[in-house]
Amino acid sequence: MQKIPIDLARSGMKLARPVVKEGGMTIMAEGMELTDSLIARLQNMKIDRITVQGHPVEMGGAGAGTKYAERMERMSVLFRRYGEDKWMVRVRDRMAQYFKIKAAAQEARQKAMESMETEPDEHGGSGENTMETEA
Amino acid sequence: MDEDLKTIVKGKILQVADLPTLPTVLEELTSLMADPDASSEAIAKVISRDQVLSAKVLKMVNSPIYGFPGRISSIQHALVLLGFNVLRGIIISTSVFDMMVMSMKGLWEHSLGCATACNIIARRAGFEDPEEYAVAGLLHDLGKVVTAVQLPDLHDQIVSTVQSKEMTYFQAEKDVMGFGHDRINAWLARHWGLPPNIREAMARHHAPHLAEFYKPMSCVVHLGDFLVRLFEFGNSGDDQTAYLRPEALIELKFKMSDLDKVMDEMAEQFIEVSDVTF
Numbered sequence: 001m002q003k004i005p006i007d008l009a010r011s012g013m014k015l016a017r018p019v020v021k022e023g024g025m026t027i028m029a030e031g032m033e034l035t036d037s038l039i040a041r042l043q044n045m046k047i048d049r050i051t052v053q054g055h056p057v058e059m060g061g062a063g064a065g066t067k068y069a070e071r072m073e074r075m076s077v078l079f080r081r082y083g084e085d086k087w088m089v090r091v092r093d094r095m096a097q098y099f100k101i102k103a104a105a106q107e108a109r110q111k112a113m114e115s116m117e118t119e120p121d122e123h124g125g126s127g128e129n130t131m132e133t134e135a
Numbered sequence: 136m137d138e139d140l141k142t143i144v145k146g147k148i149l150q151v152a153d154l155p156t157l158p159t160v161l162e163e164l165t166s167l168m169a170d171p172d173a174s175s176e177a178i179a180k181v182i183s184r185d186q187v188l189s190a191k192v193l194k195m196v197n198s199p200i201y202g203f204p205g206r207i208s209s210i211q212h213a214l215v216l217l218g219f220n221v222l223r224g225i226i227i228s229t230s231v232f233d234m235m236v237m238s239m240k241g242l243w244e245h246s247l248g249c250a251t252a253c254n255i256i257a258r259r260a261g262f263e264d265p266e267e268y269a270v271a272g273l274l275h276d277l278g279k280v281v282t283a284v285q286l287p288d289l290h291d292q293i294v295s296t297v298q299s300k301e302m303t304y305f306q307a308e309k310d311v312m313g314f315g316h317d318r319i320n321a322w323l324a325r326h327w328g329l330p331p332n333i334r335e336a337m338a339r340h341h342a343p344h345l346a347e348f349y350k351p352m353s354c355v356v357h358l359g360d361f362l363v364r365l366f367e368f369g370n371s372g373d374d375q376t377a378y379l380r381p382e383a384l385i386e387l388k389f390k391m392s393d394l395d396k397v398m399d400e401m402a403e404q405f406i407e408v409s410d411v412t413f
């Protein structure tokens with residue numbers, strides 16, 4: 001799950017959270033797949049952020065969009081003071097292992113997303129999509 | 136360092152309560168707190184009078200940090216669900232952080248992240264009223280903010296010591312002032328009449344094994360601070376991890392696998408929490 005600015009939304013992404021207007025009205029349900037026309041509609045409605053499934057966008061800076069591979073690499077920096085401390089070394093290695101597993105899962109998901117994008121959309125492609133793509 | 140410096144620093148720190156930027160509401164609330172007959176209606180009325188503050192408080196209590204996302208519609212409602220202590224903690228932290236401009240935005244995020252982690256940890260440990268743990272997490276580094284506001288010169292010295300001596304912020308504070316924000320937290324908490332459990336957690340989050348009366352809450356905040364640094368969500372003033380006291384895990388009856396679960400939940404919630412800005 002990743003919260004992204006609407007400018008980075010692309011057709012094929014799926015909503016991980018419903019899109020809700022300020023007053024609380026739901027505009028689009030969770031699980032819905034975005035198309036170019038839906039994205040344009042959201043932009044018109046001044047929705048500036050949406051939450052989509054997976055982690056499709058690489059955004060700079062630390063913070064909310066946790067990139068586990070990066071976390072894993074940071075462990076040796078964060079624990080640099082405690083290289084001699086048995087307990088803290090154990091903690092560090094355990095935490096690095098946690099992020100490693102998460103990073104692997106994240107990478108696998110990303111690969112799956114990418115292969116979905118490059119594959120020609122023959123099975124169950126939405127009509128809307130073919131109508132709007134120019135050759 | 137010497138007693139004189141400590142007395143001067145303490146005096147200057149506690150003057151923060153007189154700053155005109157702090158809402159007058161806070162003073163009224165502190166005195167209402169002393170009155171055992173004060174009703175929640177009376178308290179809600181005092182808070183609601185300050186519309187800017189009420190809006191901020193409502194935004195905060197509706198974040199996932201306190202466990203009722205998007206479901207609290209009024210101050211009165213928040214008082215019933217979260218209690219007076221939690222609300223007062225939120226008012227203190229938002230007001231104090233408000234005085235800081237952008238330079239300390241990272242510490243605000245660090246505090247929000249810690250509050251989130253504390254709620255998750257407290258629930259996993261099976262403690263009642265996890266929102267009280269969350270607000271203790273929110274307030275845990277308040278002493279750093281107040282030092283920066285009241286004693287900008289000392290603050291600058293601390294920041295440059297972090298760099299030049301490769302120290303953690305906490306060590307640098309002790310290097311410069313002779314004591315850390317844990318001590319300052321204790322002064323502030325007493326000054327604002329915060330309840331003893333939150334006060335001790337604020338004062339003991341770097342040494343939870345020394346907590347006398349409220350060890351569980353001190354351990355929750357200690358672990359929350361450790362984990363939020365691990366994710367580097369926000370910025371606590373240095374780029375090192377804090378020492379994780381094994382006693383804290385023992386106190387909470389946590390195994391390493393419990394930490395995995397807590398971290399999973401933290402990652403999920405950080406996406407939402409990063410939105411709680413002013």
Ligand SMILES: [Fe+2]
Binds near residue numbers: 275316341360
């Ligand atoms: Fe701290």
Ligand SMILES: [Fe+2]
Binds near residue numbers: 245249275276360371
């Ligand atoms: Fe901290």
